[in-house]
Amino acid sequence: MIITIDGPSGTGKSTVAKGVAKKLGFTFFDTGAMYRSLAWLVLKEKIDPQNQSQVEELVSRFQFEIRSSAHGERHYFVCGTDVTHDIRTQAISMAASQIAIYPLIREEMVKIQRRFGHSVDAVFEGRDMGTVVFPDADLKIFLTAKAEVRAQRRYRELSHKFPDHALSFEAVLKEIQERDETDSTRSISPLKKAANALVIDTSDLTAQQVIDKIVRIKPKRRYPKMKLSYKWVYWLARLFFKCFFRLKVYGLEHFRPGAAVVAANHTSFFDPPVLSISCPEEVHFLARGSLFEAPLLGRLIQGLNAHPVSRGVSDAAIFRDMIALLQQGKKLLLFPEGKRSATGELLPLERGLAFLVHKAECCVIPAYIQGAYQAWPRGRKFPKLFGKITVVFGSAIEWENGPDKKAMQARITDLTQEAIRNLKEWLESGARGSPP
Numbered sequence: 101m102i103i104t105i106d107g108p109s110g111t112g113k114s115t116v117a118k119g120v121a122k123k124l125g126f127t128f129f130d131t132g133a134m135y136r137s138l139a140w141l142v143l144k145e146k147i148d149p150q151n152q153s154q155v156e157e158l159v160s161r162f163q164f165e166i167r168s169s170a171h172g173e174r175h176y177f178v179c180g181t182d183v184t185h186d187i188r189t190q191a192i193s194m195a196a197s198q199i200a201i202y203p204l205i206r207e208e209m210v211k212i213q214r215r216f217g218h219s220v221d222a223v224f225e226g227r228d229m230g231t232v233v234f235p236d237a238d239l240k241i242f243l244t245a246k247a248e249v250r251a252q253r254r255y256r257e258l259s260h261k262f263p264d265h266a267l268s269f270e271a272v273l274k275e276i277q278e279r280d281e282t283d284s285t286r287s288i289s290p291l292k293k294a295a296n297a298l299v300i301d302t303s304d305l306t307a308q309q310v311i312d313k314i315v316r317i318k319p320k321r322r323y324p325k326m327k328l329s330y331k332w333v334y335w336l337a338r339l340f341f342k343c344f345f346r347l348k349v350y351g352l353e354h355f356r357p358g359a360a361v362v363a364a365n366h367t368s369f370f371d372p373p374v375l376s377i378s379c380p381e382e383v384h385f386l387a388r389g390s391l392f393e394a395p396l397l398g399r400l401i402q403g404l405n406a407h408p409v410s411r412g413v414s415d416a417a418i419f420r421d422m423i424a425l426l427q428q429g430k431k432l433l434l435f436p437e438g439k440r441s442a443t444g445e446l447l448p449l450e451r452g453l454a455f456l457v458h459k460a461e462c463c464v465i466p467a468y469i470q471g472a473y474q475a476w477p478r479g480r481k482f483p484k485l486f487g488k489i490t491v492v493f494g495s496a497i498e499w500e501n502g503p504d505k506k507a508m509q510a511r512i513t514d515l516t517q518e519a520i521r522n523l524k525e526w527l528e529s530g531a532r533g534s535p536p
């Protein structure tokens with residue numbers, strides 16, 4: 101889900117966007133920081149921001165990265181240098197506004213921003229987020245405030261950040277008015293409210309009041325539509341598991357559009373169908389060919405997008421099928437322990453999960469299934485009726501590209517193992533608050 105927050109500087113966009121993202125568990129993107137980062141490179145290379153061709157030439161050398169510190173703070177890097185602090189000066193503000201008028205620069209920035217927005221739940225803050233970058237955003241907000249109020253806020257912020265700089269309120273007000281003029285009169289992507297954006301005047305509101313207002317109107321999540329045949333089996337199976345096993349599901353907020361491997365513990369034949377119907381959208385999984393011959397279970401998994409794996413088929417062919425599904429943007433269920441646990445306890449994860457995630461460059465949604473082992477343990481021909489099954493989904497774990505692919509694969513295996521263990525603990529200690 102994408103929420104866009106646009107508006108002129110000093111309306112409290114950054115504070116509000118950060119607060120909304122934190123409250124909803126979304127990622128926050130400050131797109132002004134990207135223009136500022138390029139402006140930093142322009143000034144570092146001693147290029148005049150007014151010199152369009154030189155600025156445009158520089159963009160091919162602009163390597164922009166966002167890294168999170170150990171405390172979860174975001175740091176901006178340009179060609180390897182941390183510029184987080186340096187991009188907040190007045191000189192950079194002016195230069196960013198000047199270079200933001202060049203079409204080629206905007207084109208590049210829009211590309212980077214859309215790439216960051218792919219398959220994430222995020223709050224994007226900027227000037228053209230709702231109009232140009234994400235015209236289909238789920239919720240669009242446009243913040244306004246009187247110029248004097250904005251200048252006052254900015255003056256306070258700058259005096260706090262740079263106590264040694266001589267600064268006057270009048271200069272800040274003048275700079276805000278000049279930037280408003282440049283940002284709203286440029287011919288390409290001017291600062292403008294999207295037709296379907298909600299306007300909030302923040303002049304007389306605190307940041308917290310604005311955050312609460314936005315969080316209250318956050319639209320309901322829209323999941324992709326299920327095909328009719330899937331929907332039938334899905335709802336019938338849900339009814340069955342609700343009636344006989346009091347199925348309860350937590351953590352649906354961790355689902356997001358696009359490809360993902362939903363990775364869960366495995367103790368029972370019930371796991372694949374129970375996990376499928378606990379997901380809010382269509383998912384796929386691979387199952388042994390012989391399972392399709394079982395009387396009721398066979399029909400059930402067939403209707404739930406199970407793909408048969410024939411006896412004797414190589415692992416390489418199975419992986420190829422799974423990667424193809426993920427590359428089509430589908431969600432794939434996987435039980436990375438590799439086999440059903442005989443005792444119900446978690447087993448170490450196999451490497452296949454990391455290999456898949458690496459090849460498809462998608463995320464992992466960890467899940468823990470509780471109660472399926474008691475309902476249908478290994479060695480029993482038929483399940484026991486009237487048990488209790490609970491499924492909990494955790495925060496998505498991102499695949500990260502790094503120079504050492506083996507280390508990155510080991511990292512995602514460890515993080516998934518830990519996440520499943522944490523979900524188990526969360527359930528066992530009373531399922532309070534949101535799942536981790």
Ligand code: DC
Nearest residue numbers: 109131132135196197200226227228
């Ligand atoms: O939000 P900010 O003050 O950090 O933005 C710095 C400059 O970047 C601003 O003057 C205009 C430009 N900008 C833009 O043109 N489009 C965006 N999406 C974000 C910022």
